[in-house]
Amino acid sequence: MQVATTSGKYSVKHYPDKIQSWKKEGNYFYFYTSETILELRVISDKIVRFRYAADGTFQRDFSYGVSEKLEESPEYFDMREWPDSFEIITTAIRVFVARENLRITITDIEGRIINQDETGFHWQYYLQKGGKIVYCTKLVQEGEAFYGLGDKPTDLNLRGKRLENFGTDAYGYAKDTDPLYRNIPFYYGLHNGIGYGIFFDNTFRTLYDFGKERDDVSSFWARGGEMNYYFIYGPELLKVAESYARITGTAELPPLWALGYHQCRWSYFPDTRVKEIGQEFRKRGIPCDALYLDIDYMEGFRCFTWSKERFPDPKGLLRELSADGFKTVVIIDPGIKVDPEYPIYQELVQKGYACKRADGAPMEGDVWPGKCVFPDFTDPKVREWWAGLFRSLAENGVRGVWNDMNEPAVFELGTFPEDVRHDYDGENVSHRKAHNVYGHLMSKATATGLKRHLMPNRPFVITRSAYAGTQRWSSVWTGDNIASWEHLWLASVQCQRLAVSGLSFAGSDIGGFIGEPDGELYTRWIQLGTFHPLMRTHSASNETGFDQEPWSFGPEFEAVVKSFIQLRYRLLPYLYTTFWQYAAYGTPMLRPLAFVAQHDENTHDLNHEFMMGDSLLISHVSEAGMKEKSVYLPEGTWYYYFSDERFTGGQSVTVPTPLAEMPLFVKGGAVVPQYPDLQYVGEKKIMEMILQVYYGEGTTHSILYEDAGDHYAYKTGQYNLVRFKQSSEPAQFRLKKKFVGKFEADYTHHRLRIHGLPFAPKEYVVDGGEVRPLLPEHLKGNVVEIALERKFEEIVIR
Template structure:
């Protein structure tokens, strides 16, 4: 594709290489972090994830030998050959990562019809996917390789053999191992081979695909339907150093306020006010600690964002003040969809100032979500983000302590947003394909900045959809899970991979959002939740009650015990989150981060470290009262 190397030039920390059919650059960020870039679609645009980047390249030397451009940093040797083929070595000559030289060739999939010439459904879908990809990078896949990250993907901790698509998706069906799309798009992974770790961050907000040997066991790949070739190689050799490098690029989670690490109770929905007050009183009456109560969509007037239903909550300011006196913080949900309703101030302001995404003719695009016909704020426009940030005062000035951003994939009831919906993109017009995966990211950024300005306190923002770097602005949860034992089991590798992906502050809906929870399942889930950063019980409308006291005295007692244990450990958890601001290391983490020299831990799905000092091995199977625990080598365990 690129052809032969014609010449190269070095300017400061950047090596530019001219090929027969294009130009590429090798940008040394630090001695361990290198950005590989080529303009394939549009001019280079500001990253949505990497902000305020400070380069510390160290000493760099460049040479040209035997047709190779050789770039040496203080940690790495990089070889670039014809067709922009890249090989990376340590300074001892050990090969760390190499581009694959063979043919891009998926394994054979055979049809099953009478004529034998129609591809199987999955094979057909994959072939269409391959045809749509304008950019594809193939890397050599060696025996004994492990892959982690990509956010909260379903499946096992180790992603070898999996195929995932980065396209933020609100799918209400029960999540299973075969799901390729979820609510978040975090195009970053850590590879581990022969006890050496490196990471790759593919900074492309279009739909991207990651295949770790499912397509062909000789290579792994990452690809995109559009945009530019733009990825960062991050050397360890420890996985901890890779995460440090990745969060150096995309940011770490700011130290949260202490109350956000307490127990949180939610439901769709605690309404009217009488029901919310009943929940608040029960926690105090039953001696179960709780810091946060949530209000889901039913607190709003006809689902109009930044409003209150005056019948369900006739004096919400007085209510919020009363709950504050009982020691509660209130977090309210906000969706991006603005009801199409003349006379409704948010709609009128957005329409007047051209703040909504439009069709190709400049007419505001309309779809349907909870309020009915709704318009979508163009959060890719700085002016819109500023307006949305200002609106946070409507909530926090009345006593709301945090904001919960939901439905921001963005979700839409009348089919997905068309590809050609137009966005401002901070003055560089683009379409939905480029903005979709960062829509929730930008919404969280606006919310975070608005709360910070309005309160001068550390904001608490929780979001369902996100992109790489959202950890700077929001905590996340794994979305609409179900009250299923399989979802409890699956939550452990999901949370561990979120942590590896830079999201130190994350959790699940404890007990499960959909389906009916059972006493045993809630008991086991709260035992896990007590050791995760976000500890929130949340359940759906029409499901049975799921509060700690909703079942029987035994279940209530177990919940009380572990919620109180959580509060005893809060100083420890707060220290972890404080250290994370510097290291990027999460609270819940796979054992391999602390015990990389013990290869037995590389695939453990059902144990995790809570910080570096507590190993958590929960029971995640119905009816079990005991389990085997693997203790990593190198420690004296108590």
């Protein structure tokens, strides 16, 4: 053991000494020093877990973040011994464990360094609070960039930052505020074109330094628990993201309506006001699928109740809204009002399900209802009880639930005191260990209840606090933001970061929760939100009584807002396909340009530009009065969406930004499926699927996923995958379609709209049949438009 003295509330630092022995058990390797044990587990050829027993005793191997479906699948691994190290080799990486001090070096097969310890693992006793503080320090490679860590409101590249995970109710946060609501202990490194990830599965307060204290060293540490991390090799960043999803789990497909437009306010009441809002959407022809009820729908803010005065007939109200195409989402917080006449409180206390202080007294604190107690969601019995409470909401017609205040937030305390005890699935721990998973487990219990009681419909859950793996059952939003241009910028960065941190189903409060935007800011925010997986306007009540709806800013802004919400609904099949990629493989729905062009160093520090799915590149208008914007395009051919102007990538281009437009580009070679205009999902049968096809030289591939948009028949094969292959030349366009699936869609035809043909087309051939002339009605300016039967397999245009 090597030690370094410190002072204050911490003990000396302990460092591993020489390896004295080792053993192998299947795909586990154990290395023993005089005091510390390293357990190295080969999960796959690109995923290795490192777990350290600081003083020779491992803690319980248990995780709320790791998916139960994680399977070990290494193709090959072997051990080699060298004079100064042990080498564990797979088909993709080589892991070297230094005999002198357990320090880790990971290279690719060719020997290029991917990740390397500086001092590596070390630890010290936490004298003031108990347990140990565990550290790991790494060398920063030349030009290395870092990404991830969830909702951090700062530049995408984290190089030079110091950050922490401790779920915090950060009302009105600003740029660089830290910590925030979510606790996602996963980050990426990128250097020399090589991408990797580290998932530090520790629920205590965790901290990260990406070269702030020393510019050549990165580190991560926790104030309790074990040093337990998963190393993930790409080398492509998107492959790292998919492997992280393999570890922590993938999302289920949401109901299609959840990808529509959501309208929310604190608060819409009484019931007549909710009806008025719904009627206004339909009267103005602005699409909308979801209306939210904030805490004022309850009786004195008591969860699972309805105000007798404001909402005397909830079932009737929700039935009426449903008939007009609206799905109702209601808020549920963790605080249960202390009220002996309140059945939920009675049951919570009688069953012993409430959190307790160290001396056994109930954990009490003030939130919206006044004095409250709080369920211990780390207890599986409590989660099951909580799930059962959603039956009454489902029976009244509720289709989604919004979990708020679950960091947990307590008015006078900020959060729970550290002495609060939790079951932690049978372990009995303090709040120090449970804090970062409290909201995670609340939303899990909520999702379990909704799924059970809404069957066969799919549930929709949105939560403010989260831990790694929350994507398996919930969406998230970026929290209590502000109506400002800075927060519009933050919304873009935070949603990109959440996506690559496993939480793609995310959005911001469009327009800002705090304060009042003007019409320009709101419109530009709607434009950005059109390309976020969750699209929700939400605002706080205020003295002026201002309501933040799409029509609130006058006809000029309303017309633009309406056009973008309509665009959102036209793009639903593309968005749903992108969500399927996320659900099936863990591929982020939003992709910073560094994740799609990682060999182009120009992309590594970009914040504004991102891809939504495979084919759309977005760069929002980020300043008031902006007349034009410079946008960096990766290599390839790109079409400006609003004019079809063609650009060559690998450079910055400048496009105008009138109010009715935003920088939106389509990748050359793409097939973008679209619906006709809808007011809400399920409004009518869709008889024709539109295919917006963009010419691209060479061979390109696109995909369309489709199913019923609700229910679970897709899990038994009731879905379609439609694959498109474009193989075009300077004087010929060719598109092939391959269809696989069992789902019977309503539409019988495709309408192809082919953009950017570089030649004057004269004829076309379908499925090798007769040559047909292109008639004047096929030519819509520079676009060729042809209606084809759904079953077509190939079209050639010359």
